[in-house]
Amino acid sequence: MTAQHYSALLTTAATALVLGSNVLAADNPALARQGKILGTSAVSSISGAGGGGLIPWATIGSYADVGQRGGSVFRTRVDVDDYQLDVMGGLLGFGNRVEVSYARQDFQIKAASLRVQQDKVGIKVRVLGDIIFEQAPQISVGMERGSLRDKGLARAVGAKHTAGTDYTVSAAKVWLNGIGNRTTLLNINMRYGEANQFGILGYGGDDPDGKWTGEIAASVFLTRGLVAGVEYRQKPDNLSALREDNARDIFLAWFPNKYTSLTAAWVDLGEIAGARNQRGWYLSAQLGF
Amino acid sequence: MSVNLTKHRLILMPVLALALLTACSNTPSPPATLYDELGGQAVITELADNFIMEIAYDERVLPRFADSSVDRFREKIIEHFCWIADGPCIYTGDSMVQVHAGMQINSAEFNAVVEDLIAAMDKTGIALGTQNKLLDRLARLRPEIMGI
Numbered sequence: 001m002t003a004q005h006y007s008a009l010l011t012t013a014a015t016a017l018v019l020g021s022n023v024l025a026a027d028n029p030a031l032a033r034q035g036k037i038l039g040t041s042a043v044s045s046i047s048g049a050g051g052g053g054l055i056p057w058a059t060i061g062s063y064a065d066v067g068q069r070g071g072s073v074f075r076t077r078v079d080v081d082d083y084q085l086d087v088m089g090g091l092l093g094f095g096n097r098v099e100v101s102y103a104r105q106d107f108q109i110k111a112a113s114l115r116v117q118q119d120k121v122g123i124k125v126r127v128l129g130d131i132i133f134e135q136a137p138q139i140s141v142g143m144e145r146g147s148l149r150d151k152g153l154a155r156a157v158g159a160k161h162t163a164g165t166d167y168t169v170s171a172a173k174v175w176l177n178g179i180g181n182r183t184t185l186l187n188i189n190m191r192y193g194e195a196n197q198f199g200i201l202g203y204g205g206d207d208p209d210g211k212w213t214g215e216i217a218a219s220v221f222l223t224r225g226l227v228a229g230v231e232y233r234q235k236p237d238n239l240s241a242l243r244e245d246n247a248r249d250i251f252l253a254w255f256p257n258k259y260t261s262l263t264a265a266w267v268d269l270g271e272i273a274g275a276r277n278q279r280g281w282y283l284s285a286q287l288g289f
Numbered sequence: 290m291s292v293n294l295t296k297h298r299l300i301l302m303p304v305l306a307l308a309l310l311t312a313c314s315n316t317p318s319p320p321a322t323l324y325d326e327l328g329g330q331a332v333i334t335e336l337a338d339n340f341i342m343e344i345a346y347d348e349r350v351l352p353r354f355a356d357s358s359v360d361r362f363r364e365k366i367i368e369h370f371c372w373i374a375d376g377p378c379i380y381t382g383d384s385m386v387q388v389h390a391g392m393q394i395n396s397a398e399f400n401a402v403v404e405d406l407i408a409a410m411d412k413t414g415i416a417l418g419t420q421n422k423l424l425d426r427l428a429r430l431r432p433e434i435m436g437i
Binding site (some may be wrong): 028030031037038065066096132133176177178181182224 | 352401424
């Protein structure tokens, strides 16, 4: 990540820190933290950005509401037939308005004992709406910058770059009384970028331009703290040599309290670097403060 | 001996209709209103009492009720729940705007009261689907409660 990116990120975070400074604590310390409703922190995606497992959502991470600050850390493992992905990272949430996130991805090719590590840094801003309490959806815009530590594989498969930025626009809505009279969520993303397999296989390929891709998540709160859902993520498929399929998952996320969440999912990542039908499981644990 | 349906349709049609009507009257009809679904006045009264208890033990919101009369609040909230659930009540309290004007209720406080209501509904034994129907109606009042 360039110095320019770092300073922009730090400036935004510092501004958010000041703006989100705790005006409520002076009045009532009990209102200082975790003002959002259970489950609305969502979880941490594999890029570190808050939302689902495979895709970020329009939600802002942590339970910090207006005038509050919060954050979370997470650990995820994805295990499919020929690959494994370990991710760890965290995010900070400011006033349910700004989210900054980080993830370290560790991708392993089982057969070759080959590792590819990548850093992901993200920032997301809620620009409009409230996901629960307004008729219109909540809209957020985000940026995810990925930078490969291990560049060999990306170069070998013909990627143009070993670092890249994705831009996302997300819209999400929660219906308190939704499907089957259960609280229901729908999230749609539009993403502009050129990451190959989430950036693991580098950025860009034969096509010089970035691509628009779509992502969708739908979930139902079976109980106040148990959410079942699905996600679908379109992929840019830039490398002519290696087909890239769209990814999807079916998940179950448990929020026993505002400090913890556990997510389990079945994932289908399709073809990765020539190996087809990469399916398996996803497990993630998140601790919040 | 085969039955000639065309010949016997004059008898068959009323017999079928009667059978269907009888079947319908034996199955319970769905509740007419959310008020009925909740369980009527008794449940709404219990809900109000549980709600007041949750608020009383919630440090996040109790200070806001310092100047409220518990008896008046109880009476009016019962009327309000009943009315909003399409029950046979008239709400005689102040409007949500009148009640909350000048308080500058923020998002965290509003959510805290939602959580207290959910806890009260759980305690009262209201089914999750019914809870969500009531929450959905009450949530629409948020602009009349917050930030004014």
